[in-house]
Amino acid sequence: MRSKNKLNQIKSMPPRLISLSMAFVLLFALVVPVLLSGRASAASAQLQTRSVKLSSSANGTITTDIAGNAVTAGDGGNGQKTAETFTFTSVTAQNIGSIIFKFCDDPIPLDATSGPADGTCNSPTGFNAATVVSIISQTENGGAVGTPFTLDTSTVLSGAPYGCAGTSPARTNCIVLSRTATAASASTIWTFKFGGLTSDYITNPSADNSSFFARIQTYTDNAYSTKGDYGSVAASTAQQIDITAKVKEVLNFSVAANASNVTAPGASCSPLTTSGTSGAMTLGDTNGVLSFNTPYDAHSYFRLSSNTNGGVTVYYSGDTLRNGATNSIAAINSASNPGSSMGTAAASGPGTPQFGLGIDSSDATPNGYSLNAGFTATAQYGSANGTLGTVGSPGSALFAFDTGSKTTPVAIASSAGPVGCSTGSVRYIGNISTSTAAGIYTTTITYIATGVY
Amino acid sequence: MKHKFNLLGLRLLVLSLLVAWTLPPFIGISHAYATLQSRSIYILTSAGGANTTHTFSFTFAVPVSVASLQFEYCTDPIDGVTCVAPNGLDVSGAILDSQTGQTGFSILSESSSTIILTRPQALSDTALNTYQFSDATNPSDIGPFFVRISSYASSDASGAYDAFSSVAANISTGVNINAEVPQILYFCSAVTIPTDCSSANGDFIDLSSLLSNTTRYSTSQFLVGTNAPNGYNVNVNGPTMSSGTDTITAQTPPAINKVGKSQFGINLKANLTPLVGAEMSGGSGNVIATYATSNKFAYTDGDVVASGPGPSDIGKYTVSYIVNVPSTQPPGIYNTTITYICTAGF
Numbered sequence: 001m002r003s004k005n006k007l008n009q010i011k012s013m014p015p016r017l018i019s020l021s022m023a024f025v026l027l028f029a030l031v032v033p034v035l036l037s038g039r040a041s042a043a044s045a046q047l048q049t050r051s052v053k054l055s056s057s058a059n060g061t062i063t064t065d066i067a068g069n070a071v072t073a074g075d076g077g078n079g080q081k082t083a084e085t086f087t088f089t090s091v092t093a094q095n096i097g098s099i100i101f102k103f104c105d106d107p108i109p110l111d112a113t114s115g116p117a118d119g120t121c122n123s124p125t126g127f128n129a130a131t132v133v134s135i136i137s138q139t140e141n142g143g144a145v146g147t148p149f150t151l152d153t154s155t156v157l158s159g160a161p162y163g164c165a166g167t168s169p170a171r172t173n174c175i176v177l178s179r180t181a182t183a184a185s186a187s188t189i190w191t192f193k194f195g196g197l198t199s200d201y202i203t204n205p206s207a208d209n210s211s212f213f214a215r216i217q218t219y220t221d222n223a224y225s226t227k228g229d230y231g232s233v234a235a236s237t238a239q240q241i242d243i244t245a246k247v248k249e250v251l252n253f254s255v256a257a258n259a260s261n262v263t264a265p266g267a268s269c270s271p272l273t274t275s276g277t278s279g280a281m282t283l284g285d286t287n288g289v290l291s292f293n294t295p296y297d298a299h300s301y302f303r304l305s306s307n308t309n310g311g312v313t314v315y316y317s318g319d320t321l322r323n324g325a326t327n328s329i330a331a332i333n334s335a336s337n338p339g340s341s342m343g344t345a346a347a348s349g350p351g352t353p354q355f356g357l358g359i360d361s362s363d364a365t366p367n368g369y370s371l372n373a374g375f376t377a378t379a380q381y382g383s384a385n386g387t388l389g390t391v392g393s394p395g396s397a398l399f400a401f402d403t404g405s406k407t408t409p410v411a412i413a414s415s416a417g418p419v420g421c422s423t424g425s426v427r428y429i430g431n432i433s434t435s436t437a438a439g440i441y442t443t444t445i446t447y448i449a450t451g452v453y
Numbered sequence: 454m455k456h457k458f459n460l461l462g463l464r465l466l467v468l469s470l471l472v473a474w475t476l477p478p479f480i481g482i483s484h485a486y487a488t489l490q491s492r493s494i495y496i497l498t499s500a501g502g503a504n505t506t507h508t509f510s511f512t513f514a515v516p517v518s519v520a521s522l523q524f525e526y527c528t529d530p531i532d533g534v535t536c537v538a539p540n541g542l543d544v545s546g547a548i549l550d551s552q553t554g555q556t557g558f559s560i561l562s563e564s565s566s567t568i569i570l571t572r573p574q575a576l577s578d579t580a581l582n583t584y585q586f587s588d589a590t591n592p593s594d595i596g597p598f599f600v601r602i603s604s605y606a607s608s609d610a611s612g613a614y615d616a617f618s619s620v621a622a623n624i625s626t627g628v629n630i631n632a633e634v635p636q637i638l639y640f641c642s643a644v645t646i647p648t649d650c651s652s653a654n655g656d657f658i659d660l661s662s663l664l665s666n667t668t669r670y671s672t673s674q675f676l677v678g679t680n681a682p683n684g685y686n687v688n689v690n691g692p693t694m695s696s697g698t699d700t701i702t703a704q705t706p707p708a709i710n711k712v713g714k715s716q717f718g719i720n721l722k723a724n725l726t727p728l729v730g731a732e733m734s735g736g737s738g739n740v741i742a743t744y745a746t747s748n749k750f751a752y753t754d755g756d757v758v759a760s761g762p763g764p765s766d767i768g769k770y771t772v773s774y775i776v777n778v779p780s781t782q783p784p785g786i787y788n789t790t791i792t793y794i795c796t797a798g799f
Contacts, residue, residue, distance in 0.1 A: 289635050
């Protein structure tokens with residue numbers, strides 16, 4: 001019914017208009033196939049299933065990511081050193097002796113009388129294929145190419161009818177392959193990969209979101225004289241999306257001198273609390289009195305978490321116990337290391353003046369909130385767990401103390417990388433002799449955490 | 454129709470401007486810059502409010518032109534987030550003590566929370582750089598604080614930075630340790646004291662039968678140690694040996710052993726005649742001269758036999774006793790009780 005109506009409409013048109021329309025349709029049917037398909041020659045046809053795959057769509061000036069880090073040649077973020085992989089299928093059974101891949105800003109050849117014209121080709125701005133020095137790979141129907149192509153860098157194709165800019169080997173807009181002319185059947189699937197290496201690459205056009213095209217022309221000989229199948233492929237640069245997400249530098253470090261301030265860290269690694277007298281420690285008996293024949297110890301605690309990638313070091317800084325300007329309790333290992341209180345750790349020996357510290361891995365107070373694996377005590381500060389000994393019989397716990405830490409903090413524990421929630425227990429020893437001057441002895445030990453990001 | 458189109462266009466324009474204005478902060482669009490690597494801040498003390506030294510270390514990931522460096526102390530490390538200076542922080546008087554790596558900088562300006570260094574523009578390398586500032590006052594609050602480090606091609610930290618990163622540090626509670634050392638006087642006496650006072654053993658010496666041709670002798674020991682600044686004295690107290698009204702003569706002044714004479718004496722030395730006694734060991738005390746000559750003995754009730762001029766570790770003294778009697782010595786059971794008293798001068 002609807003077709004009948006349309007027929008009636010045509011019938012109602014003026015005869016002259018109908019004739020003119022008919023003439024236009026005939027002309028269109030005659031000309032367009034010649035212009036668009038180029039199938040004027042029985043010996044050549046448009047290559048089918050053709051594509052070009054770029055390793056990067058970044059423009060040709062880009063070699064780094066947003067953070068300034070260099071992107072490897074052939075990776076998605078490097079537009080300066082890209083790889084291109086061509087895939088296409090032959091239509092005509094014929095010899096193939098050479099192939100020209102010509103890069104232009106337009107895919108349409110101007111003269112289609114015998115395949116694409118090799119005329120005007122504006123090279124995409126910034127594009128450069130002169131740095132292609134090899135065929136990275138080539139396949140024929142998925143396997144090895146029977147007669148492999150080689151990169152032709154010697155034939156000059158700069159003039160008409162080829163239009164390759166520059167002369168070999170500086171063809172900025174052409175890649176040219178040749179081999180001994182060999183028969184190829186119809187429907188042969190070809191792949192060719194070029195570039196993608198540090199010194200063997202293709203540079204994309206320099207503008208973002210810029211289309212460019214490769215005109216592929218096969219020749220039945222290796223003299224680039226008899227055209228075979230042909231076709232164009234399109235590619236485009238694209239604006240890169242720079243995504244930035246920020247993770248804060250984290251260095252959570254807290255110190256307390258009382259077990260009551262050691263709370264469960266929870267999922268967020270809660271710091272040690274500062275309620276009460278969190279920084280005050282009494283070393284001695286219940287009244288804070290030391291004895292020449294009884295060793296006394298006490299513990300302080302630190303909790304650390306950090307996302308450093310270069311590691312964290314915890315230092316201590318302070319003096320030994322002092323009473324006024326002249327009286328002090330000697331650093332525990334100073335006697336065995338005269339001139340320097342560093343060196344090996346020493347055991348607790350009641351009856352001998354000693355002040356020292358070390359990490360106590362057996363301290364029950366942190367209730368399992370121990371130092372994480374990878375966050376370890378410095379050698380001489382890592383064995384403070386054990387007995388404290390009796391007069392004349394040193395204990396098994398080892399301590400050290402460096403009075404030089406007052407001006408140059410000394411590392412007590414460190415990691416090589418990030419630190420999960422770690423809680424450290426530092427054990428202090430206080431021993432005196434009968435000749436240790438009476439008085440109130442004090443010191444302040446400061447702990448410092450430094451992370452390398 | 455035209456009016457409707459213009460209205461729609463205006464709405465789209467306004468919407469576009471609004472999106473362009475608000476979106477960047479949320480999706481993190483900012484200018485490209487290099488990050489600083491291996492970066493850290495080392496503070497000499499973590500005490501809140503302390504005047505201390507801050508040392509920065511970092512490397513440039515890629516070479517950049519550097520004419521100024523800015524160190525900005527904030528409570529948050531993220532660039533683009535408004536910098537709030539940590540409470541109590543003051544680096545307005547900080548002094549650039551040293552610099553390594555990229556050098557030639559001097560302080561251009563300082564505020565309480567920002568230090569800007571300047572130099573003639575030069576291309577950096579990727580080696581380690583350090584900048585140490587003294588006279589920096591730590592933040593007063595316990596917890597982390599951050600320093601945003603940025604480098605500029607401009608000489609005054611103006612314009613866009615070419616490299617940026619933050620470092621973290623932490624103010625923490627110091628551990629204040631208190632301990633009391635009491636006045637100490639460690640003193641004990643016994644017949645034998647092998648180690649310390651807990652091993653003291655015996656309070657009775659039996660010299661057996663006294664004979665006129667034989668010297669009877671024995672020893673006892675005492676330990677003394679003290680932290681008394683003015684030292685100590687040990688006195689010997691007790692009468693000479695007696696049996697009722699009969700006595701054995703206390704030797705005075707010091708004299709050698711006299712077999713067949715009435716003689717009771719002591720000393721605190723190692724002797725050969727008779728072979729008895731030992732030198733004192735340990736501590737820093739001295740035997741008083743009267744009792745400090747080998748093979749000579751004396752005894753006077755109340756005499757100081759040992760002393761120390763000041764604090765002394767534990768010293769062990771061995772007291773040797775000799776007894777001689779003549780053939781005329783009245784028979785009887787002779788005895789005495791000797792008491793040692795130590796007095797320390799605090």
